Structure formats: C-alpha cells, structure tokens
Amino acid sequence: GENVEQHPSTLSVQEGDSAVIKCTYSDSASNYFPWYKQELGKRPQLIIDIRSNVGEKKDQRIAVTLNKTAKHFSLHITETQPEDSAVYFCAASRSAGGTSYGKLTFGQGTILTVHP
Amino acid sequence: GAGVSQSPRYKVAKRGQDVALRCDPISGHVSLFWYQQALGQGPEFLTYFQNEAQLDKSGLPSDRFFAERPEGSVSTLKIQRTQQEDSAVYLCASCLLPGQSYEQYFGPGTRLTVT
Numbered sequence: 001g002e003n004v005e006q007h008p009s010t011l012s013v014q015e016g017d018s019a020v021i022k023c024t025y026s027d028s029a030s031n032y033f034p035w036y037k038q039e040l041g042k043r044p045q046l047i048i049d050i051r052s053n054v055g056e057k058k059d060q061r062i063a064v065t066l067n068k069t070a071k072h073f074s075l076h077i078t079e080t081q082p083e084d085s086a087v088y089f090c091a092a093s094r095s096a097g098g099t100s101y102g103k104l105t106f107g108q109g110t111i112l113t114v115h116p
Numbered sequence: 117g118a119g120v121s122q123s124p125r126y127k128v129a130k131r132g133q134d135v136a137l138r139c140d141p142i143s144g145h146v147s148l149f150w151y152q153q154a155l156g157q158g159p160e161f162l163t164y165f166q167n168e169a170q171l172d173k174s175g176l177p178s179d180r181f182f183a184e185r186p187e188g189s190v191s192t193l194k195i196q197r198t199q200q201e202d203s204a205v206y207l208c209a210s211c212l213l214p215g216q217s218y219e220q221y222f223g224p225g226t227r228l229t230v231t
Contacts, residue, residue, distance in 0.1 A: 006158075036222075043120075043207070043222040044159070089158050101147060101166065101214040106158030 002027040004092050006107025014115050019080050021110045023090035024072040030092040033066060033073045034104070038087045047088075048075070080114045087111050118142070120210050120223035128229045129198045137193045137226045141210030148191050149220060150183055151207040159207050165191060166214055198230045 003026040013019050023033075031052035036044035050057045050064045050073065057064050061080075066073040077084055091104040121140045129135050141148050146167055151159035152175075161175040167188035176183070180199075185191040195202055205227050209220040 004158075043224045045222070046219050091158075101164060101171065102211060102218070102220065103149070103161050103164060103172065104151075104159075104220065105161065106151075109156070109158050 002030055002092055002094065002105040004090060004105050004107040006090050006110060008110060009108065010111045010113075012113045012115065013080050015080060015082060017080055019075075019077045019084070019112055019114075021075045021088055021090070021112070022072060023074070023092075023107050024070075025092045025105075026071070027092070027094055028068075028071065030094040030105075032093040032102070033064070034091050034093075035062075035064060035075050036089045036091065036106075038089065038109075040086075044089060077112075080112075082114050082116050085112055085114045120208055120221050122206075122208050122223040122226050124226060125224060126227050126229075128231060131199060131230055132197050134194065134196045135198055135228065137195075137206050137228070139191045139193070139208030139210075139223060141189065141191070141208070142212075142221055143189075145210035145212050145221075146188075147211035147214050147218070147220075148185060149209045149211070150191070150193050151209065152177075153205040153207055153225070155204070162193070162206075195228075198228075200230050203228055203230045 006023045034049035037047045038044045063076040087109045090107040148165040150162040153159040164172040165185040180196045182194045205225040207225045208223040212218045
C-alpha cells in the first residue's frame with residue numbers, strides 16, 4: 001500500500017519568515033495530494049490540495065508543488081504569522097480501477113511554531 | 117450549516133470494556149470514513165462506507181473493531197474488549213460523493229483512553 005513520509009517533524013520560524021514542509025510518497029498511482037492543518041484539540045481542516053496533472057498551486061500565502069517523477073510534494077507558507085502555528089499533515093490518495101472513493105494516507109505531521 | 121459531529125468527545129474505558137463511538141456526518145453526504153489517530157501521528161484509515169455499504173474495512177486492526185452505518189447516515193464504530201493500544205483519537209470524515217473531487221470534512225474526534 002501507499003506510504004507517505006513527512007519532514008521535518010518540527011519546524012520553528014520567526015514571524016514573517018517562510019516555512020517549507022516536504023512529503024514523499026511511494027505509490028506511483030497516487031494522484032491527489034491534500035494538506036491539512038490541525039490546531040491543538042481541533043479537527044483537521046483542508047488548506048490546499050493539488051492533483052497530479054498540475055505542478056504547482058497557490059492560494060494567497062500558501063503554495064504546494066508536486067514532482068511526480070521524484071514522488072514528492074511540498075507545502076510552502078510565506079510571511080508566516082503566529083496563527084499559522086499548528087500541526088500540518090500531508091496526505092495522498094489514488095484512483096484504483098473503478099473504485100476511487102478517496103481514501104487518504106497521511107504523513108506523520110509537522111508541528112509548526114511561528115514566534116512573534 | 118452543521119458540520120460533522122462525533123460523540124462522546126472523550127471516553128475513558130477500563131481494559132476489557134466495550135465502547136461505541138458515534139459519528140453524525142453532514143446531511144446528504146454519501147461517503148463516510150473512520151480514521152484512527154495515535155498521539156503524535158497522522159490519521160490512519162480504518163474503514164469506508166458508501167451510503168450503508170461498508171466497501172473497505174482493510175484498516176480495521178483486529179476483529180474487535182466493528183463499524184456500521186445501517187441507514188446510510190449516522191455511523192457507529194464499536195470496539196470490543198478494549199486494549200491499551202486502542203487508546204487514540206478516532207476521527208470520522210464525510211464527503212459529499214465518492215472520489216477525489218470532493219473534500220473530506222472531519223469531525224472533532226473522540227479521544228479514547230483505555231486504562
């Protein structure tokens with residue numbers, strides 16, 4: 001099955017700096033890659049996603065890049081703010097014949113701390 | 117509108133007890149997932165329902181875990197004879213339709229502690 005590795009496990013930055021989180025996946029059939037933000041004790045929330053027919057996607061201060069050849073994708077947050085502090089999870093999903101229902105395989109998470 | 121809700125939010129069980137965790141998905145959502153999130157880890161897939169049909173239970177760790185969604189809306193995850201390794205947050209997510217085009221909306225989770 002799919003295996004998703006995420007690095008770093010913790011990331012500490014100063015407010016205004018950029019933060020980059022990287023993930024690799026093992027299943028070449030994976031074609032959907034969402035990123036979730038989870039604040040302490042709260043539910044995971046989708047912040048951005050990318051599909052395999054796209055190399056890069058941006059939404060305001062957040063961007064995601066995908067390299068299918070190397071099987072890795074990254075989350076970039078620019079101009080970080082204290083409220084960006086949370087745990088971030090990458091995930092991957094594949095189509096499987098006619099039964100693509102969107103099961104997600106998650107990375108281990110990155111604890112991002114943004115210092116004011 | 118209302119999001120995904122789960123109850124109870126916290127559950128403490130003695131080892132060997134049975135527990136039942138409830139998920140109320142967003143109304144009209146066809147797809148429903150259960151994930152298990154151990155402390156400091158990412159969620160791991162347990163099982164998937166499309167309406168009332170359980171199409172994938174490959175992630176259930178043992179036959180002590182059982183899930184149902186009899187009327188295609190509310191789902192219950194049952195764990196029999198709980199063990200300490202069952203301690204985790206159990207997340208439910210619902211999705212409007214099957215497939216990757218639709219966002220999975222997560223509930224707040226049930227934190228299960230087995231003592």
